Amino acid sequence: MEVKIMPRKDELQCLMSMPNLGSYVGKWIAVVGDDIVATGEKGSDVYKASKEKYPDEIPFIMKVPEDKVMLL
């Protein structure tokens, strides 16, 4: 059986070059390649949407942090 290995993408670099990233603040986003492919209020929904569109990719998802003081 042939094992298909997907090349890794540098999603962080991709996010750094997105001028409109700040408009997603507080939302979960999924990134594949150079694009945001899903957004939403729940990480699990964004994960599912990303897996449906790109089943062979390891989904990259994150919540775009808000501008607030964080102290654990």
Add this chain to the structure above:
Amino acid sequence: MRSRQRRRAYNCRYLSYEIPPTRPGDEPKHLKLPLIKIEVASETESIGTVALIDSGSTSSFLPREIALDILRLPITHRDLPVEGAGGKFLCDIVKAKEITLIKGVIPIHTYSDWFTYIPKEPIELPYAVLGRDTIFSNFEITFRENEHRFVLK
């Protein structure tokens, strides 16, 4: 003659972005965070996300949504009190099969059978946090705050 092994340095940029103003007349805000890409794996799933490098945290944390709702990591301990700067809060501990630190597209370190805290409500983390029990144990980390960079060595 003593041989010296040179350790590779990974020069990383902060993730920075502009948050547009919500009210007319307000200025946009600029966020700059020392985030690194990680891949977290359960027995059946893997996910890429980001983690904050936090020298002030003795332990590492994962957002609950990623740990339980997406990866369905097994909980090994429940309701442990954790002392934070803002007071005590409760956490569960989960076990991930692996967590890999990634610079660009290069995996630079993997932790296997990784136990990590997940805060319970009302604490909601927007990202994973790597504290002194993980990344600081394996790398010398220099923050160049004025350049919005950090270096792992």
